[in-house]
Amino acid sequence: MSAAKALGGPLRTARSIAADVREGRALAADVVEQHLATIGEHDEQVHAFNLVMADQAREAALAIDRRVVAGEDPGPLAGVAVALKDNMCTRGVPTTCSSRVLEGWRPPYDATVVERLAAAGAIVIGKTNLDEFAMGSSTENSAFGPTRNPHDLSRVPGGSSGGSAAAVAAGFAPLALGSDTGGSIRQPAALCGVVGAKPTYGAVSRYGLVAFASSLDQIGPFATTVDDAALLLEAIAGPDPRDSTSIPEPFARLTEHLDRGVEGLRVGLITELTETEGIEVEVSERVREAAAALEKAGAHVEEVSVPSVIYGLTAYYLINPAEASSNLARYDGVRYGLRVDASTTGEMYDHTRTAGLGPEVKRRIMLGTYALSAGYYDAFYGKAQRVRTLILRDFATAYERFDALLSPTSPSVAFPIGAKTADPLTMYLNDVCTIPSNLTGHPAVSVPFGVGAGDLPVGVQVMAPAMGEATAFRVAAAVEAAAPVGNPS
Amino acid sequence: MADITRAAVAHVAGLARIELTDDELDTFTGQLAKVLQHARDVEALDVSDVPPTAHPYPLKNVLRPDEVVPCLDRDEVLASAPATEDGQFRVPPVLGEAP
Numbered sequence: 326m327s328a329a330k331a332l333g334g335p336l337r338t339a340r341s342i343a344a345d346v347r348e349g350r351a352l353a354a355d356v357v358e359q360h361l362a363t364i365g366e367h368d369e370q371v372h373a374f375n376l377v378m379a380d381q382a383r384e385a386a387l388a389i390d391r392r393v394v395a396g397e398d399p400g401p402l403a404g405v406a407v408a409l410k411d412n413m414c415t416r417g418v419p420t421t422c423s424s425r426v427l428e429g430w431r432p433p434y435d436a437t438v439v440e441r442l443a444a445a446g447a448i449v450i451g452k453t454n455l456d457e458f459a460m461g462s463s464t465e466n467s468a469f470g471p472t473r474n475p476h477d478l479s480r481v482p483g484g485s486s487g488g489s490a491a492a493v494a495a496g497f498a499p500l501a502l503g504s505d506t507g508g509s510i511r512q513p514a515a516l517c518g519v520v521g522a523k524p525t526y527g528a529v530s531r532y533g534l535v536a537f538a539s540s541l542d543q544i545g546p547f548a549t550t551v552d553d554a555a556l557l558l559e560a561i562a563g564p565d566p567r568d569s570t571s572i573p574e575p576f577a578r579l580t581e582h583l584d585r586g587v588e589g590l591r592v593g594l595i596t597e598l599t600e601t602e603g604i605e606v607e608v609s610e611r612v613r614e615a616a617a618a619l620e621k622a623g624a625h626v627e628e629v630s631v632p633s634v635i636y637g638l639t640a641y642y643l644i645n646p647a648e649a650s651s652n653l654a655r656y657d658g659v660r661y662g663l664r665v666d667a668s669t670t671g672e673m674y675d676h677t678r679t680a681g682l683g684p685e686v687k688r689r690i691m692l693g694t695y696a697l698s699a700g701y702y703d704a705f706y707g708k709a710q711r712v713r714t715l716i717l718r719d720f721a722t723a724y725e726r727f728d729a730l731l732s733p734t735s736p737s738v739a740f741p742i743g744a745k746t747a748d749p750l751t752m753y754l755n756d757v758c759t760i761p762s763n764l765t766g767h768p769a770v771s772v773p774f775g776v777g778a779g780d781l782p783v784g785v786q787v788m789a790p791a792m793g794e795a796t797a798f799r800v801a802a803a804v805e806a807a808a809p810v811g812n813p814s
Numbered sequence: 815m816a817d818i819t820r821a822a823v824a825h826v827a828g829l830a831r832i833e834l835t836d837d838e839l840d841t842f843t844g845q846l847a848k849v850l851q852h853a854r855d856v857e858a859l860d861v862s863d864v865p866p867t868a869h870p871y872p873l874k875n876v877l878r879p880d881e882v883v884p885c886l887d888r889d890e891v892l893a894s895a896p897a898t899e900d901g902q903f904r905v906p907p908v909l910g911e912a913p
Contacts, residue, residue: 429894431893431894432894433886433887433890433891433893433894434886526870526871527871527873540868540870566876566878569873569876570871570873571876572871572873573873635855636855636856636859639852639853640856642849642852643853659895659896659903659905660891660903661894661896662894662896664896664897666906669906669907669908669909670905670907670908671908672906674831675831675832675833678830678832679832679833688842688845688846690830691823691827691830691846692846692849692850694826694829694830695818695822695823695846698826698829705853707866708856708859708861709856710866710867710868711861711864711865711866711867712856713866713867713870714861714865714866714867715861715864717867717870748845748848749845749848749849750845750848750849750852765870766870766871767870791870791871
């Protein structure tokens with residue numbers, strides 16, 4: 326039995342909870358009480374949550390139960406608790422981004438995803454910890470202290486959506502939402518032994534998601550099963566007039582394709598991301614086993630080279646800070662959050678930002694300001710955008726021959742707290758396998774597949790072309806079905 | 815391209831309105847230099863004839879009918895502000911003199 330299971334999981338699936346609540350076999354109020362009890366017992370150790378919304382969750386559960394009694398259908402996620410990354414706006418409820426600079430801020434509106442969760446009958450149970458403004462790969466950059474991995478409390482849960490991943494792994498909620506700018510859903514999902522997906526850029530509205538790097542950010546689901554992740558994604562995806570980057574076409578149906586198998590599908594194993602230096606040998610082995618399992622299930626599997634992915638990390642760590650430096654200019658003490666008073670507005674800006682922002686956020690803002698500054702723009706930001714085109718072209722070529730691509734999600738299993746905090750570049754290397762999908766805007770799913778060093782979970786990443794979620798989830802379901810017995814989720 | 819200097823980091827911090835102590839300036843200079851050093855792996859790539867990508871999904875302008883719809887409530891927005899006056903955000907003097 327894994328440590329995560331010892332903490333409270335494994336949970337019943339969201340699908341089975343919703344079915345019981347809709348049919349009147351279970352009360353949402355009881356479901357919520359069980360989650361709150363588990364959280365109360367174990368979250369002091371894990372610290373998945375910045376805020377547990379006990380009163381609001383109880384009230385929402387009672388409303389769901391009343392609707393069932395009245396003969397109404399509350400929706401496909403009726404009575405299902407969802408943990409929400411604390412960079413998504415909740416009306417009247419503190420939204421901190423795990424930063425001191427947003428202290429005291431209560432958003433005057435709900436994010437679109439929060440509205441859609443409510444419309445589907447889901448219940449937001451709390452706001453989860455993250456690396457400050459989602460900048461990090463370990464959840465150690467939080468102003469409120471780190472989240473711990475439920476499988477081994479001395480290790481990180483990954484990041485930046487570490488609180489959401491840990492909440493699902495620990496059994497605090499069957500579902501969670503995270504945001505993924507360079508792997509911030511998939512990498513913590515891999516490290517915590519749960520399913521995590523980054524949808525196509527534009528598939529899920531970013532209205533009410535606090536902006537980090539706008540051409541890369543995307544909201545996506547965490548769950549214990551591929552089916553549950555698909556169920557949650559279906560509930561939140563689709564066009565939104567309040568997000569101008571939202572894709573206008575209706576989103577694909579996912580859950581009805583999951584059991585179609587992979588017979589005849591062409592799956593490519595990306596050489597550069599599987600055999601690269603720095604990828605743990607057990608991680609590469611699990612990915613190769615997953616590829617072999619897909620072949621056994623009828624897929625045609627081959628290795629494929631995507632040469633420019635080796636430049637992904639460089640392009641990403643120029644584009645991401647550049648966009649972040651612009652987006653985070655708004656934290657100036659004028660309209661919301663922290664203000665450190667001074668005798669002039671200019672000094673007030675300086676003092677507020679200096680006191681309110683943490684070291685990683687300052688690092689990225691400075692890096693981005695530098696990459697965008699006169700004389701360096703063409704050498705850094707301009708070049709990175711051209712490299713981004715090369716990567717898009719290479720993936721387009723690969724998808725002429727393949728329906729889906731495979732790689733590790735994270736180069737390593739969960740690492741000890743503090744192991745990588747001294748050197749930012751070492752921390753950035755965690756994102757090497759996940760970054761390409763953000764640069765291309767393509768969907769990618771991380772599925773638990775056995776364990777690596779220290780019996781810690783390993784994640785396999787399934788990628789597909791833009792709007793190819795139906796294929797990605799179908800392959801992910803086949804990987805899940807073939808996962809070794811004792812899979813840590 | 816030369817390594818980023820301590821003076822360049824100090825300049826950039828000023829542009830970004832972040833104050834750094836001498837120790838922080840040393841640490842950040844070393845860390846930024848290391849990241850930018852790693853970024854040099856693209857230096858040898860000739861991408862001069864490759865167009866830049868700013869946005870991964872080809873979307874054109876999104877238009878909607880020009881209709882009046884509800885917007886955020888002013889009092890609710892101002893409730894989260896550090897200081898307000900007469901329905902507006904209040905800030906210290908911009909030019910350094912008391913009003």
